[in-house]
Amino acid sequence: MQVFLLLGILSVAAAEDGLAAWLRYAPLPGVNHQAIPSNIVALNTTTSSPVYSAGVELQKGIQGIFGKHIDIGYEKGESLSTIVVGTFGAYSQEYNxxxxxxxxxEDGFWLNTQNDTVQILGQNERGALYGAFEYLSMLAQGNFTKVAYFSSPHAPIRWTNEWDNMDGSIERGFGGPSIFFQNGLIVNNLTRAAEYARLLASVRINGAIVNNVNANVTLLTPQNIAGLGRIADVFRPYGVQLGISLNFASPQTLGNLSTFDPLDPSVIEWWGNITDQIYEAVPDMAGYLVKANSEGQPGPLTYNRTLAEGANLFANALQPYGGIVMFRAFVYNMLNISDWKADRANAAVQFFKELDGQFDDNVVVQIKYGPIDFQVREPTSPLFANLLQTNTAIELQVTQEYLGQQCHLVYLAPLWKTILDFDLRVDNRSSTVSNIISGKRFNRPLGGSAAVVNVGTNTTWLGSHLAMSNLYAYGRLAWNPSLDSEAILQDWIRLTFGLDPSILNTITQMSMESWPAYENYSGNLGIQTLxxxxxTHFGPNPQNMDNNGYGQWTRADHLTIGMDRTVSNGTGFAGQYPPEIAAMYEDPSTTPDNLLLWFHHVNYTHLLHSGNTVIQHFYDAHYNGSGVAQTFVPLWESLKGKIDDQRFEDVLFRQEYQAGHAIVWRDAINDFYHNLSGIPDLGGRVGNHPWRIEAESMVLDGYKSYTVSPFEAASNxxxxxxxTNSTxxxxSTTLGFPDGKYDVGVNYYDLIGGISHFEMFLNEKSIGSWAGDLENRLGHAPSVYLDGHSATRKTIRGVNVKKGDVLKIVGTPNGIEPAPLDYVVFLPEGAID
Structure with a gap:
């Protein structure tokens, strides 16, 4: 049982930029540090050793937490009050x-704090470092419980995938440019790479693929291979092994061969030579990540070879070095939406099931958690239940590609837990995803987890302070998927923001409500993130889901909605699961409501288990989810003075943005399906906004009306x-609202390619001004159009208004951004827009 001391709260700390993340080692007030050991013995003097790093980390952490300097020794000393860190073997040798x-x-550790000598002993050197971070995490949280326990990882592979490009950009990265690459080369200064490895080690992540799965062949030039050696050098002290993504066609495009056929002897020889060169520079390289025959990437199917033959090409080259091939199962073809049986969700099983048992033992098939693509809710990928003789790993996504791109707070651990804990009932036996990917269920030698993270040079790493909870939670769950997501979150809060109970309770509430809220105001009932x-995969555009070949379809028309994935009448996807699960999903009455539209095509008037119709649930959920997002602003504001001003203001800006964009989402989805179905909202809310003034209905000078596409991205x-862009x-308008105090919101569009300026006046007195500069402040994927991605809101609170007052907004365009306005809303206390 953990015991957290209730300590006096420090005065507000100096400004923090987030770079230290959860490794702040903030001082604990009122603690007697005499009980802390007075010496550290690190049983390895090699500076590249994780044990050496553990000693340095312990010294740094104790200095920060307790203000107590402790010397580091490297052999047994006389003092009885000592922290000893090393491997079991080194400990036995040094202490006889x-x-x-x-x-x-492998990587497990023993932590014993019950005696004067604190023992931190690892199965290997990496395990010793993990134990040191565990001990420091306890101390930093004010947890001085006497413990003695062993800890082992649930699975051997605990990697991150960084989708960094050679030019320094990051695909689906929202935290700034790459910390690894710039201008086609590996950066000279790898300080941030070393700091990142330290963060990863602190949550027991043991490998990192540093380049995009859509790989650039120039990574394999001699200069860049030497650069990979430099990255590996700064990773090594933290036990993080370097891995790289490969472009399957490299022998042809870089090696000037006439082919990249995986069975061609010249291709086999070429990859063998490249692998030898890489291991000469990086002797402990983790291995390769390969995306083949997916989304236009080259692969073995070009030559009518199997995906297994493609994967084994690399496995054979890596085998002498102990390297691993992570082979992505994200393979699908473009589809014809007019074919009722067509279904992208079927693709993974269709491509990989018949290959089960044909992959070499150092190949791991990396499977996205759901059958489509990181949606807000998907069923567990059935491929986990169809590869019984193949190593598998789950692919999660820390970077919030489809889920708000770090501009919306979405704590993802509860989502991941729905997948990890799901029991697929293979052969009518317990078959949780967590036990499948560990290798335990099917007795496989390898397995584990990979997460797309995409940190950047922003000091917050991911672009948002609160988003770092997801990286922390990923590491913790990769080590032990049975952990509770709220308990993980609260560890992160204490380490990141301190021990004040009000901070803990507030951020816990916000974070735990965030995924359900986002699901409600984006896409619920299993319809996917709309x-x-x-x-950009960011803002709302429900009509964009259909009428293309990508297969993320809703099949919505004026009467019905949802994919029919039944065996009896649909795409047959439900039948890819073992019988017990397939039967549940085949029948609408036994399918959970939160996946109904994933598996079934139903009328809008179909009754859910809740008693609501599908369409009324849509309306209600979008209002409820958006309403929760509004509460995050006052909740965060309640922490003013308890968190340093720099982080407080940065998070407040993002929570205000999310509150506004959640309304954009709510209105876009509700208006679209209201227009499509023709069914009114029983609550009378959809399309009814009595507190709004449409910009096009105001008196315009230098402005003109503009029809927005898609239509649902604009009010009315x-x-x-x-x-013009220089006008x-x-x-302006005369207000007819009753006298009173109002929160005034302005919905406008913030396009990349220009920074417009806006100022709002009441009776010619300025009440607020702002710039359309979100492309510089948020880090999301911006838009050049007036659409659901660029739509946003500025709110000015507590404005005293009298009937007959004159409101005026002045917009100054810049670049391609023509100071676009959608509407103004005046909200009295308690009113819902």
């Missing part, structure tokens, strides 16, 4: 102690833009 070491998994899949389908626009 035949320690009865347990049968730990975003623009052809563009229209906005206003300046007549200042003015929109």
């Amino acid at each position: 102690n035949n320690f009865n070491a347990p049968d730990l998994e 975003t623009d899949i052809l563009y 389908y229209s906005a206003v833009v300046t007549v 200042v626009g003015t929109a």
Whole structure:
């Protein structure tokens, strides 16, 4: 049982930029540090050793937490008050102690704080470092419980995937440019790479693929291979092994061969030579990640070879070095939406099931958690239940590609737990995903987890302080998937923001409500995240989901909605599961409501288990989810003065943005399906906004009306833009609202390619001004259009208004951004827009 001391709260700390993340080692007030050992013995003097790093980390952590300097020694000393960190073997040798070491998994550790000598002993050096971080995590949280326990990883592979490009950009990265690459080369200064490895080690992540799965062949040039050696050098002290993504066609495009056929002897020889060169530079390289025959990437199917033959090409090259091939199962073809049986969700099983048992033992098939693509809710991928003789790993996504791109708070551990804990009932036996990917269920030698993370040079790493909870949670769950997501979150909060109970309770509430809220205001009932899949994957665009070949379809028309994935009448996807699960999903009455539209095509008037119709649930959920997002602002504001100003203001800005964008989402989805179905909202809310003033209905000077596409991205389908990109626009109106105090919201569009300026006046007195500069402040995937991605809101609170007052907004365009306005809303206390 953990015991956290209730300590006096420090005065607000100096500004923090987030770079230290959860390794702040903030001082604990009122603690007697005399009980902390006075010496550290690190049983390895090699500076590249994780044990050496553990000693340095312990010294740094104790200095930060307790203000107590402790010397580091490297052999047994006289003091009885000592922290000893090393491997079991080194400990036994140094202390002439035949320690009865347990049968730990690789990377496991023993932590004993019950005596004067604190023992931190690893099965290997990496395990010793993990134990040191565990001990420091306890101390930093004010947890001085006397413990003695062993800890082993649930699975051997605990990797991250970084989708960094050679030019320094990051695909689906929202935290700034790459910490690894710039201008086609590996950066000279790898300080941030070393700091990242330290963060990864602190949550027991043991490998990192540093380049995009859509790999650039120039990574394999001699200069860049030497650069990979430099990255590996800064990773090594933290036990993080370097891995790289490969472009399957490299022998042809880089090696000037006439083919990249995986069975061609010249291709086999070429990959063998490249692998030899890489291991000469990086002797402990983890292995390769391969995306083949997916989304236009080359692969073995080009030559009518199997995906297994493609994977085994690399496995054979890596086998002498102990390297691993992570082979992505994200393979699908473009589809014809007019074919009722067509279904992208079927693709993974169709491509890989018949290959079970044909992959070499050092190949791991990396499977996205759901059958489509990181949606807000998907069923567990059935491929986990169809590869019984193949190593598998789950692919999660820390970077919030479809889930708000770090501009929306979405704590993802509860989502991941729905997948990890899901029992697929293979052969009518317990078959949780967590036990399948560990290798335990089917007795496989390898397995584990990979997460797309995409840290950047932003000091917050991911672009948002609160988003770092997801990286922390990923590491913790990769080590032990049975952990509770709220308990993980609260460890992270204490380490990141301190021990104040009000901070803990507030951020816990916000985070635990965040995924359900986002699901409600984006896409619920299993309809997927109703975003623009052809563009930025950020804002709402439900009509974009259909009428293309990508297969993320809703099949919505004016009467019905949802994919029929039954065996009896649909795509047959439900039948890819073992019988017990397939039977549940085949029948609408036994399918959980939160996946109904994933598996079934039903009328809008279909009754859910809740008693609501599908369409009314849509309306209600979108209002409820958006309403929760509004509460995050006052909740966060309640922490003012308890968190340093820099982080407080940064998070507040993002929570205000999320509150506004959640309304954009709510209105876009509700308006679209209201328009499509023709069924009214029983609550009378959809399409009814009595507190709004449409910009196009105001008196315009220098502005003109503009029809927004898609229509649902604008209130009343229209906005206003300046007549030219050099014309200042003015929109004014006389207010007819009752006298009172109002929160005034302005919905506008913030396009990349220009920074417009806006100022709002009441009776010619300025009450607020702002710039359309979100592309510089948020880090999301911006848009060049007036759409659901660029739509946003500025709110000015507590404005005293009298009936007959004159409101005026002045918009000054810049670049391609024509100071676009959608509407103004005046909200009295308690009113819902």
